[in-house]
Amino acid sequence: MEKKILYLAIMLFLLLISSIASIRCKRDDVLFLGAKWGAEEVDYIATPGSINVITVYITPTLANGLKDIIAELHLPKPLTGLNGGSIVKTSHMEFVPKGQILPLTFKVIVPLNTPEGNYTFRLKIKYTILAPLPEERKWEVEFSLPISGRTYVYTELLTEKLEKGKVQNINFNVVYAGNEPVELNIDFQSDALSILDYEPKAPILTDKPGSFEASAKVYCPPDVQVNGLPITITVTYKTLQASGTYTKTYIIPLARKAEVVFTEVQYTTSGSSVIIRGQLVNVGDYDAKYLTVYAQALSEGLTIENPTTYLGTLAAGEGTSFLIYASAERIGKYGLKLSAKYYGPDMEWHETTEEISIEISGIAEEKEKIT
Structure with a gap:
């Protein structure tokens, strides 16, 4: 009796595990991006009596990526692989991180008797996920590609x-x-x-x-x-x-670009002295290199003590602070222009600017105290 109960418990456990695995396999771990006739850098028009390449583009959606990808392309009739079969295989065993586009290529024969029209292909792949534990999964997708006759169009x-x-x-x-x-x-x-x-x-x-x-x-x-x-x-x-x-x-x-913006620019005064504080943030997705802040007085009577401040490389998503020191000759309002110049991934120099108004009101009081 105890053996029967143990046997039933084991069977229920195995059924539970298999059901969990089948549910997991239904997740979209892979995103189909498209398919075309031609190799990755070359476009083809498929016509009867030709040997062509089909390139299928996929990308992992899992945070930990995929590896050990084995792909089968199931061909519609009358198309065949180079060996005459209806299934063409390829593989990519290296790790593919999330978001990386992976092209899968298959060589296909289009026989002379192939009618013009759209043909449906089925791609089946097996792959291994890495987390939480290594596990083999399956995924498939259908897509269509045209085969042209004597009259055809194509796009560039x-x-x-x-x-x-x-x-x-x-x-x-x-x-x-x-x-x-x-x-x-x-x-x-x-x-x-x-x-x-x-x-x-x-x-x-x-x-x-x-x-x-x-x-x-x-x-x-x-x-x-x-x-x-x-x-x-x-x-x-x-x-x-x-x-x-x-x-x-x-x-x-x-x-991909670097995009630097000014944030939280403000100033403080003490008598004739002015300190300008601010931040620069790279809101782009690439490093901003050789970042330099330039300060220029727009009004007479305002002297910039450090008109150039070199900040170096500002990584994507990061921010950095800067200080500008200045002095004013008299009470009043002064204009100041800040500009940040940096080198982007397009191998071009870029510039962002911001102007601020500074009000000085304490110089006379300071002189009276000294007198």
């Missing part, structure tokens, strides 16, 4: 970087590579960017090959933690003989 990204917390335009060239009258309709999608507007909204009509401008007006969130954000452009085309859809996802890098 013109915008190089995005800035956090700003409204900006992402610009494209839409290229038509056919030789018959066509109607092109353009649309944009992004799960990470807010698309506020886009152009052109009206169809593009042409009867010869050409390149056309398109743009999406987007807002980039200020608190994103990844190195790049995706945007998908979709071009639907119609000719007298065929119709199709071209879809491509671009990962646009986020610009």
